[in-house]
Amino acid sequence: MGGFRPVADVLEYLAGEWEAERGVRDLGSGEEGGFTGTTVFRPREEGAGLLHLESGSFTWRGVARPASRTLLFLPGPVPGTADVRFSDGRPFHGLDLTTGHHLAEHPCAADLYRGEFCVLDADHWHTVWRVGGPAKDLVLTTRYARAR
Structure with a gap:
């Protein structure tokens, strides 16, 4: 892979619809699952910024279930x-992709989420979240491709 693509404005870059594919690996048990769906970043009705709407199917232990989440x-x-x-409205993390790469952390009760964001080009980016805590040892890798 040839480096990261700097993004002058993260909100402008993310706006629109993305195909999302997430692999989930439990490092303790070795179990793997995944999410397939779409992520839409659309203008918020309440003011500046984007509404992040993710929806699709999450498969774990061979069972597929509908899954969704919303972020601001x-x-x-x-x-x-x-x-x-x-x-x-609770804080999650900051995001600065002016270098095309960003590291984030989010403490959640006894768990710590460490995220890495990488912009590959105008239509592809990915995230890797490492989640550690007393009962969690996970890696979540999501690849995004701009929907056409």
Whole structure:
């Protein structure tokens, strides 16, 4: 792979519809599962920023179930960055892709989420989240491709 693609404005880059494919691996048990679906970043009705709407199917232990989540991507403290929040407004993490690469952390009760964001080109990016805690040892890798 030949490096990361800098993004001048993360909200502008993310806007639109993306095909999403996520692999989930439990490092403790060796079990694997995954998510396949779409992620839509659309303007928020309540103000600036984007509404992140993810929907699709999550398969774990051979059982597929509908899955969805909603996040808020608000303008960040520096132009071109984002402040990512849960749907209820609680802080999740910052996001700065001006170098095409960003590392984030989010403590959640006894667990720690460490994320890496990489922009590959105008139509492809991916994330890798490592989740560790007393009962969790997971790696979640999501690849996004702009829907055509």
